[in-house]
Amino acid sequence: MKTEELVLNKERSVTLTAYIQKVGNEFSNIERRPAIIILPGGGYNFCSDREADPIAFVYLKAGFQVFILRYSVAEHKAWRNPLDDYEQAFSLICDKSKEWAVNTNKIAVIGFSAGGHLAGCAATVSKCKPNAAVLGYPVLNRETINFYSTEAPDVTACVDENTCPCFIFASRNDNTVPIANTIEFIDALNKKGVDFECHIYSDAPHGFSVADETVNAMALDMCSRTPNWTNDSVQWLKEVL
Numbered sequence: 001m002k003t004e005e006l007v008l009n010k011e012r013s014v015t016l017t018a019y020i021q022k023v024g025n026e027f028s029n030i031e032r033r034p035a036i037i038i039l040p041g042g043g044y045n046f047c048s049d050r051e052a053d054p055i056a057f058v059y060l061k062a063g064f065q066v067f068i069l070r071y072s073v074a075e076h077k078a079w080r081n082p083l084d085d086y087e088q089a090f091s092l093i094c095d096k097s098k099e100w101a102v103n104t105n106k107i108a109v110i111g112f113s114a115g116g117h118l119a120g121c122a123a124t125v126s127k128c129k130p131n132a133a134v135l136g137y138p139v140l141n142r143e144t145i146n147f148y149s150t151e152a153p154d155v156t157a158c159v160d161e162n163t164c165p166c167f168i169f170a171s172r173n174d175n176t177v178p179i180a181n182t183i184e185f186i187d188a189l190n191k192k193g194v195d196f197e198c199h200i201y202s203d204a205p206h207g208f209s210v211a212d213e214t215v216n217a218m219a220l221d222m223c224s225r226t227p228n229w230t231n232d233s234v235q236w237l238k239e240v241l
Contacts, residue, residue: 001060006092012076014085016092017068019056023101034106034241035065035093037130039086039122041113041137041207044077044148050209050216051112051136058210059110062234065102067093071118079151082118083126090128106241110134110233113177113207114148120155120185123164130164132240134233137170137206140181156181159188165195165240169229171204171222197236201226 001021008014023030036059040051047070056066069089072081090107097104109130111119116138123133139145142154166189170182182200189196204211204222211226213219 008085008088008092009072012072012081012085013070014072014088015070016089017052017070018100019060019066019068020100021060021063021065030063030101032097032101032103033063033065034108034237035067035100035102036108036110036134036237037086037089037093038066038068039071039109039111039115039118040068041111041115042073044082044114044152045074047071047073047115048112048207050207051115054210054215055110055112058230058234062237064108065100071115077149079149079153082152083121086118086122087126087128090122090126090130106131108132108134108237108241110136111138112136112209114139116140117145117148117152117155120166121153121158123166124155124158124160125153129162132165132167132237134167134237135169135185136229137174137177137208138168138181138185139177140185144177144181156185156188159185159192159194161192161194163189163192163194167197167233167236169199169201169233171201171206171208171226173203174206176206195240197232199229199232201229 040047071085116135
């Protein structure tokens with residue numbers, strides 16, 4: 001595997017970290033791999049490391065080419081900067097698809113919290129729609145979005161028949177992003193006939209990432225099934241891509 005870090009916007013400190021696995025030779029059955037773009041959370045104030053490399057390892061193990069986008073945050077978070085960053089990253093991956101052995105018909109995005117909002121925008125209003133989106137404890141409705149950015153779109157209101165398939169996971173007792181964000185979103189998906197799968201766990205803190213003690217000190221106190229989202233999302237992606 002090789003690792004590359006590309007600067008997409010020096011002024012806004014936007015970077016794309018690429019984890020590229022080999023194909024051919026000993027992997028003779030693989031010519032190109034599916035890809036996933038990771039959008040960490042952080043309230044549009046920073047990009048959480050807890051939702052970067054630990055998430056990358058999940059999808060690398062599953063055979064994906066993995067990309068971590070550290071998009072515009074803090075003083076640079078004004079909309080449409082984060083979505084422009086995503087679209088630039090998506091286009092770059094497509095342009096370098098031969099070099100990076102990416103199947104451009106199998107590019108997914110995963111986002112957490114505010115990054116889940118950005119992933120939701122990718123799924124609904126982006127010019128570069130992914131083939132599937134995974135949203136973790138995402139910010140999706142107008143009331144919650146306003147707390148982070150009054151200019152950013154209401155993702156739930158943007159759902160239409162062209163929204164890509166979505167996998168959503170969250171916790172019922174999230175005290176940071178109310179579960180109504182997820183419930184209202186899946187209702188909108190259902191009404192528009194969009195393929196989705198949703199897991200709402202009974203007890204877990206906001207920002208639980210992969211939900212084990214390597215990233216979250218509260219892992220032992222949360223619902224024991226919460227870590228299942230990683231394998232479930234991988235299997236779901238294999239079905240829909």
